[in-house]
Amino acid sequence: MKRPFLGVTIFTVVIVLLFVYIGEVLTKVSGEAVKGAGHGVSAVGATPEAGEAIFWRKGACYTCHSVGRRGSSIRAPNLGESGPLNMPIGARAALRAQERTKQGRPMAATDYLVESLAEPGAYVVEGFKNEMPLVWKPPIALQPDEIKAVVTYLQSQGGTVDAAGIDKSPFLQKLKAAAATAAAEVAEAWKPYMPGDPKLGQEIFFSPESPVGCGKCHATKEKGGDVGPELTHVAATRTPQFILQAILEPSKEIASGFDSILIQTKDGRLITGIVKKEDVASITVADSQGQLQKIPKAEIAERVPQKTSLMPENFGEILTVKDLHDLLAFLMTLK
Amino acid sequence: MNLLNRRFRAAFPCTAFLLFTLLPLAFAAQPPVEADYRGFFGFDSRLVVWIVAELHLMYGAFVLGVPIFAVIVEYIGKKSRDPKYDNLAREFTKLLAAAFSTTASLGGLLAFSLFGLYPKFMGYLTGVFHKSYYVYALLFFAEGFTLYLYYYSWDRLQGRWKWLHITLGILLNVWGTLLMLIANSWASFMMSPSGIDKETGRFLGSTWAAVANPLWIPLAIHRFLGNVAFGGLIAGAYAAVKFLGAKTEVEKAHYDWMGYVGNFVAIAALIPMPFAGYYLGREVYSASPVMGNNMMGGAFSWTFILQAILIGALFIGANYYLWIGMGRIAGAERYGKYIKYINLILLVCFAIWLTPHNLPLSAAEQLAIGGQYHPILKWLGLMSAKNAVVNFIILSTFFSFLLYRRGNKGKPLPFREHGATAKVVLLAVGVVCLGFLGAYAGHLFTLDPASLDLSPDKARYFKFPGLLLLIQIGAVFAALALTFVDRGIHGQALLFAVTAASAVFALGVYGFVVMEKANPFLRHIAVSQFLLVIACLLANTFIDIFLFKGAGEIGGIRWGKMPVRSQYTLVLLCVTIVMLMGLMGYIRSGLRENWHVYGIMQDVSDTSYTPTMAYMARVVGSIVLVFLASIAFVFWLAGLGEGKAPALAPSGEGAEKVQRGRTK
Numbered sequence: 001m002k003r004p005f006l007g008v009t010i011f012t013v014v015i016v017l018l019f020v021y022i023g024e025v026l027t028k029v030s031g032e033a034v035k036g037a038g039h040g041v042s043a044v045g046a047t048p049e050a051g052e053a054i055f056w057r058k059g060a061c062y063t064c065h066s067v068g069r070r071g072s073s074i075r076a077p078n079l080g081e082s083g084p085l086n087m088p089i090g091a092r093a094a095l096r097a098q099e100r101t102k103q104g105r106p107m108a109a110t111d112y113l114v115e116s117l118a119e120p121g122a123y124v125v126e127g128f129k130n131e132m133p134l135v136w137k138p139p140i141a142l143q144p145d146e147i148k149a150v151v152t153y154l155q156s157q158g159g160t161v162d163a164a165g166i167d168k169s170p171f172l173q174k175l176k177a178a179a180a181t182a183a184a185e186v187a188e189a190w191k192p193y194m195p196g197d198p199k200l201g202q203e204i205f206f207s208p209e210s211p212v213g214c215g216k217c218h219a220t221k222e223k224g225g226d227v228g229p230e231l232t233h234v235a236a237t238r239t240p241q242f243i244l245q246a247i248l249e250p251s252k253e254i255a256s257g258f259d260s261i262l263i264q265t266k267d268g269r270l271i272t273g274i275v276k277k278e279d280v281a282s283i284t285v286a287d288s289q290g291q292l293q294k295i296p297k298a299e300i301a302e303r304v305p306q307k308t309s310l311m312p313e314n315f316g317e318i319l320t321v322k323d324l325h326d327l328l329a330f331l332m333t334l335k
Numbered sequence: 336m337n338l339l340n341r342r343f344r345a346a347f348p349c350t351a352f353l354l355f356t357l358l359p360l361a362f363a364a365q366p367p368v369e370a371d372y373r374g375f376f377g378f379d380s381r382l383v384v385w386i387v388a389e390l391h392l393m394y395g396a397f398v399l400g401v402p403i404f405a406v407i408v409e410y411i412g413k414k415s416r417d418p419k420y421d422n423l424a425r426e427f428t429k430l431l432a433a434a435f436s437t438t439a440s441l442g443g444l445l446a447f448s449l450f451g452l453y454p455k456f457m458g459y460l461t462g463v464f465h466k467s468y469y470v471y472a473l474l475f476f477a478e479g480f481t482l483y484l485y486y487y488s489w490d491r492l493q494g495r496w497k498w499l500h501i502t503l504g505i506l507l508n509v510w511g512t513l514l515m516l517i518a519n520s521w522a523s524f525m526m527s528p529s530g531i532d533k534e535t536g537r538f539l540g541s542t543w544a545a546v547a548n549p550l551w552i553p554l555a556i557h558r559f560l561g562n563v564a565f566g567g568l569i570a571g572a573y574a575a576v577k578f579l580g581a582k583t584e585v586e587k588a589h590y591d592w593m594g595y596v597g598n599f600v601a602i603a604a605l606i607p608m609p610f611a612g613y614y615l616g617r618e619v620y621s622a623s624p625v626m627g628n629n630m631m632g633g634a635f636s637w638t639f640i641l642q643a644i645l646i647g648a649l650f651i652g653a654n655y656y657l658w659i660g661m662g663r664i665a666g667a668e669r670y671g672k673y674i675k676y677i678n679l680i681l682l683v684c685f686a687i688w689l690t691p692h693n694l695p696l697s698a699a700e701q702l703a704i705g706g707q708y709h710p711i712l713k714w715l716g717l718m719s720a721k722n723a724v725v726n727f728i729i730l731s732t733f734f735s736f737l738l739y740r741r742g743n744k745g746k747p748l749p750f751r752e753h754g755a756t757a758k759v760v761l762l763a764v765g766v767v768c769l770g771f772l773g774a775y776a777g778h779l780f781t782l783d784p785a786s787l788d789l790s791p792d793k794a795r796y797f798k799f800p801g802l803l804l805l806i807q808i809g810a811v812f813a814a815l816a817l818t819f820v821d822r823g824i825h826g827q828a829l830l831f832a833v834t835a836a837s838a839v840f841a842l843g844v845y846g847f848v849v850m851e852k853a854n855p856f857l858r859h860i861a862v863s864q865f866l867l868v869i870a871c872l873l874a875n876t877f878i879d880i881f882l883f884k885g886a887g888e889i890g891g892i893r894w895g896k897m898p899v900r901s902q903y904t905l906v907l908l909c910v911t912i913v914m915l916m917g918l919m920g921y922i923r924s925g926l927r928e929n930w931h932v933y934g935i936m937q938d939v940s941d942t943s944y945t946p947t948m949a950y951m952a953r954v955v956g957s958i959v960l961v962f963l964a965s966i967a968f969v970f971w972l973a974g975l976g977e978g979k980a981p982a983l984a985p986s987g988e989g990a991e992k993v994q995r996g997r998t999k
Binding site: 004015016019024124129130131132 | 855
């Protein structure tokens with residue numbers, strides 16, 4: 001190779017390597033490395049934790065709203081104390097509801113929050129534009145339970161979490177009805193291979209002798225574990241195909257707030273689980289058996305988000321076709 | 336060029352024509368259906384399409400960008416009767432002809448990959464766009480024939496036939512631009528679909544409605560300018576490598592000049608690029624606030640830090656090359672004292688441009704700086720600060736170019752010696768500036784706050800930018816008046832000073848007030864800044880043309896007398912713009928997130944997630960290396976059939992004959 005061309009080649013490779021290096025550095029600096037893939041995330045558990053995960057990821061709420069000092073968006077009102085009226089949104093909602101009532105649309109604080117997500121154009125905070133998208137429509141396409149989770153998260157910002165109140169909100173009822181209609185249309189077009197027996201399915205779900213033992217991690221109507229999402233109303237919002245896929249390929253879509261992490265301690269131990277509690281000093285994770293482990297942060301060497309679910313991936317091998325259909329039949333009764 | 340090579344090149348357009356006409360037939364009949372995927376011999380399908388599409392895009396940018404300035408250079412050669420321009424245009428076209436067949440091959444490979452790996456999605460897209468495929472194929476055919484006709488008829492169509500040859504060049508650009516517009520419509524449809532039922536995705540029957548989607552033209556303008564800059568810098572790097580390997584002074588002089596023209600073309604296209612980028616970004620936001628927010632405040636916001644670094648390297652590199660070039664111009668040393676200030680401005684501006692608004696901080700780090708944001712840097716990370724510095728960068732680069740241009744110029748002639756034409760042209764420029772500045776000022780003074788969801792009292796925030804636009808009109812006419820009385824340089828300085836004070840400092844600071852008090856009005860501040868700067872660029876360019884028309888020369892330009900580092904700067908610029916194109920391709924495509932067609936057809940493949948910047952940088956870096964290696968190989972192939980005759984000096988006598996001898 002001629003000398004000038006060789007020099008140019010080396011120079012070019014060095015510039016490209018520098019570009020790659022900057023990409024690596026920005027990934028670390030921006031915190032992008034710990035976010036992981038975020039599209040396949042949905043929520044079943046309507047808790048403030050799940051709502052927080054949706055707010056800062058799938059729902060993309062953070063691209064317009066900050067919450068106090070968290071986030072940097074200014075396009076829409078800050079939902080923390082530094083927002084309008086100098087109140088966090090949980091507390092602010094009560095005053096807004098009074099304002100809405102005076103405007104001729106009587107509502108409680110919870111209704112105001114649900115309305116903000118279901119019909120964002122109905123009330124626009126002064127100084128801001130009417131530009132919030134309908135989050136229950138594509139491209140964000142939140143499910144009613146996910147909206148419920150976000151509302152509980154907003155309530156937790158200086159207000160009282162009132163999950164029952166959210167369920168009663170006419171705005172959510174309307175959304176649920178629309179979602180159920182859409183799900184029914186899809187379900188109608190899909191038929192299982194064979195009919196299932198819900199009673200046998202319930203046994204498979206809860207029995208300690210069952211090879212799968214879903215109840216160890218999932219609860220239905222206050223019975224069962226809390227490692228995985230609660231499934232009390234799963235059939236109301238999910239199609240049979242989705243539920244079947246969640247059983248056979250649990251990592252394909254992981255519910256918000258139920259992503260697992262791998263923790264390596266300084267003494268070399270590896271712990272995989274779902275974060276149940278975290279404060280400045282420690283982190284508590286639930287493992288696949290539902291056991292809680294509290295790990296002091298000072299002992300953690302590395303913490304890596306996992307793309308796989310904590311739920312075992314081998315149910316397709318353990319369950320017979322008949323068991324699978326019985327289990328599905330039971331889950332479809334949970335509305 | 337031998338016959339085999341010609342046949343080889345001509346075969347590609349034919350193959351591609353067949354490809355583009357036959358494939359749609361297989362898919363056109365299929366109704367829009369749910370997505371389905373195939374693997375690629377165990378490799379990640381997304382990665383395969385990413386690499387092939389990016390390579391095709393890069394070759395396409397070169398093939399579409401180069402003819403634009405090749406034909407302009409040829410036209411200048413015709414008007415000036417200077418053979419150096421004609422030879423340069425021919426050399427640019429030689430590179431073009433060599434790269435064309437590779438572009439076509441990659442286009443075919445891309446089509447195969449997409450139809451093979453994403454069959455259902457392509458079935459849907461074909462269902463919507465199949466009519467445009469045929470037009471595309473025909474245009475591609477026309478482009479191929481016109482290109483080879485343009486290149487191979489160069490010697491034949493000289494003298495009185497030169498106009499016919501230039502017409503062929505223009506035709507080549509027309510076909511190329513139409514091709515780009517059609518291909519852009521497919522890509523922009525995927526981002527902002529139109530002409531379909533938004534609930535079901537069903538095609539409503541009008542291909543034009545799908546083509547004319549909201550992002551079609553903004554994307555086309557951005558890409559058009561990007562292609563010109565890309566073509567200029569690739570040609571510049573080609574010249575740099577040739578310069579470094581040149582054996583004679585004549586060759587060095589020729590390739591030095593070619594590199595300069597490449598860089599000049601790139602700067603000319605780069606200067607309006609931020610405005611085109613802003614327009615595109617604004618339209619992305621208008622088409623989908625979710626996508627817009629994700630771009631500037633969500634998952635993609637950090638990619639714009641990387642973009643700022645690359646654009647910073649481009650502007651600083653292009654300026655640096657101009658400053659080195661002033662070393663070969665006798666008389667340019669008079670302006671050397673300004674360079675350090677321009678450099679300082681550029682560096683400070685880029686530091687501000689790439690300042691992020693906030694960083695993910697630990698509790699301890701937050702305590703150390705007193706919160707989530709740094710007390711000073713938080714202001715620099717906001718859009719208002721960034722808009723201000725981008726305008727300052729453009730003004731500084733333009734100023735740099737004016738210094739270069741007048742490097743060897745002596746005292747200007749009295750203005751009256753330019754005759755009435757000069758006055759008419761400058762007054763026309765003034766009227767144009769008056770038109771667009773006045774129209775926008777009028778718009779701001781009468782803007783209804785309710786249209787921005789603002790209360791009536793917020794209208795007071797619209798007055799200040801309107802007033803600055805009116806002041807700019809005054810500054811433009813003052814500069815023209817000074818030019819008429821032989822004080823053109825003072826007029827230019829006045830216009831620069833007023834523009835910098837208004838667009839950079841006044842509106843830069845005022846933007847923060849607007850963000851706080853009337854946020855929805857912020858986009859009008861950006862448009863005002865853009866108009867102020869454009870008026871300055873336009874008026875000062877024409878003043879400069881007449882100011883130094885016929886002025887005496889202090890000394891000549893010593894072409895070829897450039898240090899090695901100047902040529903490495905051209906290489907740096909080339910690599911940077913290729914990386915930038917790779918990055919922007921990633922951002923544009925990635926903004927759709929987990930949608931093939933945004934909001935209509937979901938991507939449910941295993942790779943429907945946004946990769947990290949580290950992964951993106953590795954992929955884009957690899958693509959850049961493959962592209963540069965392959966285009967170097969293509970250029971080497973193109974030169975195989977040529978003799979070893981020396982290249983022409985920019986003003987070499989009898990040079991045309993030598994050049995003809997080389998290419999016969």
